[in-house]
Amino acid sequence: MMIKVLKADLLKMKRKWIWFLVFLGPLGIVGLQAVNFGLRYDYLVGQAEDVWQELLQNVNVLIPITLLLGIAILASMTANVEHQQNAWKQLLALPVSRTAVFTAKFIENVLLLLVACFLLVIETIILGIALRFGFDFPLLQVIKNSFYPLFAALPIMALQVWLSITMRNQALPLTIGIFGAIFSLYSVRGPDWLIWKWPLLISDKHQPEWFVMVGLAVGLLILLFGIFDFEKRDVK
Known part of the structure; x- marks a missing residue:
């Protein structure tokens, strides 16, 4: 049943700007680094022991804020499809569980x-x-550099999906998401329990894999909390 709900949600996205944003995010990151290296090529390449690692480090600087902004915007847009059409009651009146509806939004x-x-x-x-x-590019490192921040940010995604679904006015979820993205830039020296620090993958005590594992675990917990709340809530 959840698969059917997920397919229906993805079909609703066809005429939205969501796919444009999905393509714009990575293109913006790479485009800015193209400009960065274009302007400072001799300096960046000349002082680098490994040019591919230098590129990954520079790309990684832009990933967290772009990712967290993307999470806030996408969560709001995917939930707002039902809010704008006043379709929550009609959707929940169908023979489908609230757990399936909420989980499908998260998976989407x-x-x-x-x-x-x-x-x-x-x-x-x-x-x-x-x-x-x-x-001779380090494929595994490129993959980790691109996907690890997302796995570490799953608690934030679960939080944003919950806020966006349960609040008809999207101003507050978007404000929280934007503030969290900006706050993440200054959280590098904060304690490791700050979920907005996790996409940075930076710590004196833990390796990046630690942020991935704890992100998956805490993300699941917040998702379960969101499902529990959604089950009890009167969504309008």
């Missing part, structure tokens, strides 16, 4: 951002080759 957002991360992998490699770094 995950799938959209997985596509964006995949595009970032491809575009990062293309940029490196265009910058004459050679074809």
Whole structure:
């Protein structure tokens, strides 16, 4: 049943700007780094021991804020389809559980951002080759650099999906999401329990894999809390 709900949700996205945003995010990151290396090529490449690692480090700087902004906007847009059409009551009146509806919305957002991360992998490699770094690129590192922040950010995604679904006025969920994205830029020296720090994958005590594992675990917990709340709530 949840698969049918997910397919229906994805069909609703065909005429929306959501897919444009999915493509715009990674393109914006790579485009800015193309400009960065174009203007400072000699400096960045000259002082780098490994040019591919230098490229990944520069790309990684832009991923967290872009990702968190994308999470807030996509969660709001996917939930607002029902809010704008006053369709929540009609949707929940169908022979489908609220758990399936909520989970489908969450999975929909995950799938959209997985596509964006995949595009970032491809575009990062293309940029490196265009910058004459050679074809011996570290594929595994490029994949980790693109996907790890998303897995670490799953608690934030679960939170944003819950807020966007349960609040008809999207101003507050978007404000929280935008504030969280900006706050993440300044959380690098904050404690490791801050979920807005996790997409940065930076810590004196933990490896990036730790943020991925804890992100998956806490993301699941917040998702379950959101489902429980949605089951009890009177959504209008």
